[in-house]
Structures are given as C-alpha cells and as structure tokens.
Amino acid sequence: MMKFETRAIHIGQEPDKATGAIIVPIYQTSTYVQKAPGKHKGYEYSRTSNPTRTALEKCLASLEEARFGLAFSSGMAAISTVMNLLKAKDHVIACDDLYGGTYRLFEKVYKDYGLEFSYVDLTFPENILKVLKKNTRMIWVETPTNPLLKIIDLKRVAEISKRFKLILAVDNTFATPYFQKPLLLGADVVVHSSTKYLGGHSDLVGGAIVSSNPNYYERMKFCQNAVGGIPGPFDCFLVLRGLKTLSLRMREHEANAMEVANFLSTHKKVKKVLYPGLRSFPQYKIARKQMSGFGGTISFELKSNLAGARRFLKNLRLFSLAESLGGVESLADHPARMTHSSIPLNLRKRLGISDNLVRLSVGIENIEDLIEDLRRAFTLV
Ligand SMILES: *Cc1c(COP(=O)(O)O)cnc(C)c1O
Numbered sequence: 239m240m241k242f243e244t245r246a247i248h249i250g251q252e253p254d255k256a257t258g259a260i261i262v263p264i265y266q267t268s269t270y271v272q273k274a275p276g277k278h279k280g281y282e283y284s285r286t287s288n289p290t291r292t293a294l295e296k297c298l299a300s301l302e303e304a305r306f307g308l309a310f311s312s313g314m315a316a317i318s319t320v321m322n323l324l325k326a327k328d329h330v331i332a333c334d335d336l337y338g339g340t341y342r343l344f345e346k347v348y349k350d351y352g353l354e355f356s357y358v359d360l361t362f363p364e365n366i367l368k369v370l371k372k373n374t375r376m377i378w379v380e381t382p383t384n385p386l387l388k389i390i391d392l393k394r395v396a397e398i399s400k401r402f403k404l405i406l407a408v409d410n411t412f413a414t415p416y417f418q419k420p421l422l423l424g425a426d427v428v429v430h431s432s433t434k435y436l437g438g439h440s441d442l443v444g445g446a447i448v449s450s451n452p453n454y455y456e457r458m459k460f461c462q463n464a465v466g467g468i469p470g471p472f473d474c475f476l477v478l479r480g481l482k483t484l485s486l487r488m489r490e491h492e493a494n495a496m497e498v499a500n501f502l503s504t505h506k507k508v509k510k511v512l513y514p515g516l517r518s519f520p521q522y523k524i525a526r527k528q529m530s531g532f533g534g535t536i537s538f539e540l541k542s543n544l545a546g547a548r549r550f551l552k553n554l555r556l557f558s559l560a561e562s563l564g565g566v567e568s569l570a571d572h573p574a575r576m577t578h579s580s581i582p583l584n585l586r587k588r589l590g591i592s593d594n595l596v597r598l599s600v601g602i603e604n605i606e607d608l609i610e611d612l613r614r615a616f617t618l619v
Contacts, residue, residue: 242301242415242416242485243485245297245300245301246297246301246481246482246484246485247482249296249297249300249301250262250292250293250294250295250296250297250300250478251293251297251478261475262289262290262293262475262478263289263290264290264471264472264474264475265284265288265289265290265471266471266472267284267288267471268283268284269282269283269284270282270283284468284471285463285466285468286463288468288471288474290471290474290475290478291309291468291469291471291474293474293478294307294309294446294469294474294477294478294481295307295308295309295446297478297481298430298436298446298448298481299448301415301416301481301484302410302415302419302420302421302428302448303415303419303421303422304421304428304448304449304450305449305450305452305455306448306449306450306452306455306459307446307447307448308446308447308448308455308458308459308462309432309444309445309446309468309469309474309477310444310445310446310447310462310467310468310469311443311444311445311467311468311469311470311473312431312433312443312444312445312467313339313411313429313430313431313432313433313434313443313444313445314339314340314343314431314445315445315467316429316430316431316445316446316447316467317340317343317409317429317445318343318347318465318467319447319458319461319462319465319467320407320427320429320447320458321343321344321348321353322457322458322461322465323375323376323405323427323454323457323458324353324375324376326351326352326353327352327353327354327373328353328354328373328374328375328376329353329354329355329356329371329373329374329375329376330344330353330354330355330356330374330375330376330377330378331355331356331358331366331369331370331374331376331377331378331404332344332355332356332357332358332377332378332379333357333358333359333360333378333379333380333381333383333388333390334357334358334359334360334589335359335380335383335384335385335386335388335589336357336378336380336383336384337380337384337409337411337431337577338577338578338579338580338581339580340378340380340409341357341580341581342580354371354373356369359388360377360379360390360395361388361389361390361391361520361521363390363391363394363395363398364398366395366398367398370402374402374404375404375405376404376405376406376407377395377398377399377404377405377406377407378407378409379392379395379406379407379408379409379420379425380408380409380411380412381408381412381413381418381420382412382413382514382525382532382533382535383412384411384412384535384577385537385571385573385577385578385591385595385597386512386537386589386590386591387412387512387513387514387519387535387536387537388520388521389514389519389521389524389525389528389529390521390524391521391524391528392408392420392423392424392425392528393423393424393528395424396423396424396425397424399424399426400424405426405427405454406424406425406426406427407425407426407427407428407429408420408425408427408428408429409428409429409430409431410428410429410430411429411430411431411434411435411564412434412435412533412535412563413529413531413533414430414435414436414484414488414533416484416485416488416530416531417488417492417529417530417531417532417533418528418529418530421448421449421450423528426449426451426454427447427448427449427451427454427458428447428448428449429445429446429447430445430446430447430448431444431445432444432445432446432477432480433445433562433564434562434563434564434565435484435487435488435491435534435563435564436477436480436481436484436564437476437477437480437564437565438480438483438484438487438564438565438566439476439480439565439566440562440564440565440566440567441476442473442476442477443473444469444473444474444476444477445467445469446477487566487602488531488533488534489531490602491533491534491600491601491602492515492531492532492533492534493605494534494600494601494602494603494605494608495513495515495532495533495534495535495536495598495600496513496515496532497605497608497609498536498598498600498605498608498609498612499511499513499515499516499536500516501609501612501613502536502538502612503516503518505616506541507540507541507542507616507619508538508539508540508541509538509539509540509541509594510538510539511536511537511538512536512537512538513532513536513537514529514532514533515531515532515533534563534564534599534600534601535563535564535597535598535599535600536597536598536600537573537595537596537597537598538595538596538598539592539594539595539596540594540596540619541594542594542619543593543594544593544594546594546619547572547593547594547595547596548572549618549619550596550615550616550618550619551570551572551596551615553614553615553618553619554570554611554612554615555611555614555615556568556603556607556608556611557569557570557598557608557611557612557615558570559571559572561576561577562599563597563599564599565599565601566601566602566603567601567603568598568599568600568601568603568608568611569598569599569601570596570597570598570599571596571597571598571599572595572596572597573591573595573596573597574586574591574592574593574595575593577597578591
C-alpha cells in the first residue's frame with residue numbers, strides 16, 4: 239500500500255479521463271444523459287452520486303484504511319446518518335464529554351424518535367457495563383473529546399462492543415486519520431466534521447463517514463441518498479484540496495500545539511492545561527499508544543474567573559475568537575458561552591466545562607508570534 243501522504247494526493251484522483259486535467263474537475267451538474275433508459279455511465283442524478291464526490295469518498299476511505307467512504311454536507315449530517323443505522327427503542331451509550339451539536343442532536347431530535355441515550359465517562363471503559371441494557375445497540379465515542387481532550391481507550395471499548403455485538407462509532411474529527419485510525423483499533427464506523435482539519439482552511443462545512451462493514455455502509459449509503467444531506471461538488475473539491483496537505487498541516491499544528499501547551503503549563507496565570515501530549519495529562523499513556531500524534535487543540539483553565547477569561551480572549555490579536563477549529567489560522571473559543579452552551583449548566587459543571595476554560599485551536603502561523611500573542615494577552619488579565 240502507498241503511504242499516507244501519497245494516498246492523500248492520488249487515491250480517487252486519477253487524471254480526468256475526458257481531458258487529462260490533473261485535478262478532479264468540479265462536476266457541477268445535477269443529472270447525466272443516458273444512452274437508453276437505464277443505460278448510463280454509473281451516474282444518474284447527483285444526490286445519488288457525483289464524480290467529484292466519488293473522488294473524495296475514495297480518498298477519505300483510503301486515508302482511514304477503510305473499504306468505504308461517504309461524504310456529507312456537514313459533520314452533523316454525517317452523524318445523523320450514522321444514527322439512521324438505529325431503530326426506535328434502540329439504546330446508545332455515549333461518552334459524556336461530547337461535541338455540543340452531537341449532544342443536541344441526540345437529546346433534542348433523536349430522543350423524539352424513540353432512541354434512548356446514556357452518557358458515561360468512557361475514560362473508564364468498564365462504565366459501559368453499568369449502563370448496558372438489552373436494547374443497547376451502539377457506543378458513541380469521541381477521542382480526544384471536546385473540549386476536555388480526554389482520551390478513550392478504543393481497543394478496550396471495542397472489546398466490550400464486540401462482546402455485546404454493538405456498533406462502535408467514533409468521531410475522529412480532532413485526531414484525523416493522520417494521527418489515529420479507529421477502524422484499525424476495532425471501531426465499526428468513523429465520522430468526521432471535514433469542516434475542521436480535513437478541509438483545514440475554514441472555508442467550508444462538510445462531513446464524512448468511513449466504514450469497512452458492507453452492511454452498515456449499504457444502509458448509510460442508502461440513507462445518504464434517501465435523506466439527502468450531500469455536499470455540493472465545489473465543497474468536495476475544497477476538501478480534496480485540503481486533504482493533499484493534511485499530513486503537513488497536522489505535523490505543524492502538533493508542533494505548535496506542543497510549544498503552546500508547554501508555555502501555558504509554566505504560566506503563573508494558568509491553573510490547568512489539558513493537552514494529551516503533556517506527560518502530566520491523565521491519559522497520556524493511552525494517547526501515546528493509540529495515536530501517532532496529539533493534535534492541535536488545547537484547552538486550559540485560567541486562575542481567574544469569567545471576567546478574567548473574557549479579558550484574556552478580548553486581548554488576543556492573532557488568535558481569533560470564533561467557534562470551530564482545525565484551520566490554518568489560530569482560533570480561541572470559550573466553550574461555556576460558545577461551542578458548548580447547548581449543554582445544560584449542571585452537566586457542564588459536572589464535566590468541568592467551567593467559565594474559566596478556554597479552548598485553543600493552534601494554527602500553523604509562526605510559533606513565536608503565537609506565543610507572543612498569548613503572553614501579551616495574559617499581561618492584561
Ligand atoms: C464541528 C464538529 C462536529 C460537527 O460538524 P459540522 O461540520 O459543524 O456539522 C462534530 N463533531 C466534532 C468533534 C466537531 O468538532
């Protein structure tokens with residue numbers, strides 16, 4: 239098999255058959271002419287399939303070492319399609335530190351369709367056994383989690399999942415396939431928000447699913463077409479372009495994040511730094527074992543209160559205050575008031591998403607400029 243960096247540039251992306259164009263064209267078309275009724279070249283209607291999307295789906299599958307890939311109009315459309323594997327009365331066990339939108343989808347949409355959810359701390363995989371029920375069908379994992387960067391031992395969760403014949407779904411948005419391949423650790427389905435590192439340039443919203451299980455794939459492919467949350471060809475082109483530099487960007491994101499984490503760890507105005515690449519991080523060993531790198535996202539608690547956090551965020555110049563992450567430019571987020579505000583206050587408190595918690599998506603600017611920006615913002619807290 240070709241190496242990761244090579245696959246990112248070539249898989250699904252042979253020169254265009256009609257013209258020799260080296261880049262997969264943006265097939266901006268809704269339909270395809272047929273020779274005779276039912277006689278076509280594999281494409282009938284662009285909700286069902288489109289050549290630019292096919293290229294992206296092949297490349298995504300290859301990067302995760304999966305048999306199948308599916309692209310979506312957003313990460314949430316991808317996650318929603320994974321839930322289409324379930325039926326009313328099925329029970330899902332999810333990790334408790336979830337992306338806010340995923341929690342909202344489960345609680346405010348799929349509960350109304352008769353699905354049941356339990357949220358547990360999956361850094362202790364045996365917690366699954368405490369909430370397991372006769373109707374449990376799926377385990378939903380994010381690792382690293384958002385925003386607390388907790389690491390969940392995928393091999394151990396997969397063992398339990400297999401023992402009870404459950405579907406193990408993993409949101410791999412934070413790590414990307416460059417640093418972590420959940421399917422190789424026993425997951426059945428992997429989802430991504432390609433809005434983040436896969437796209438990498440904060441210029442699109444997209445999602446993806448990969449799997450090597452033909453039954454799950456067939457059902458999700460069917461639902462992709464039946465429900466219709468597909469990406470347009472231009473967005474597929476943008477993700478494909480992003481993927482070509484994924485390895486370069488991830489290495490740089492990580493190198494910068496490591497320096498920022500070290501800087502924060504020794505700063506007197508910082509109470510606690512959450513980054514799986516720090517030896518002091520509780521799940522550092524598991525991260526070392528199941529990931530080939532620690533990613534570019536860091537959370538930390540300021541010693542001061544909400545007002546202090548507000549001042550810090552206001553004083554940043556290079557880090558822009560914005561939701562989202564994974565772009566080449568650095569972003570800062572206040573989870574309690576921004577990305578995770580849809581999580582009820584008492585639950586946020588229990589999880590540790592406090593008012594003085596800040597999340598940084600460390601970009602690939604020059605590290606000295608980034609550290610200088612943080613240093614200056616601290617002086618004004
Ligand atoms: C952003 C994000 C999502 C949702 O993806 P969208 O592309 O915004 O719909 C899901 N999971 C994680 C971990 C995310 O960061």
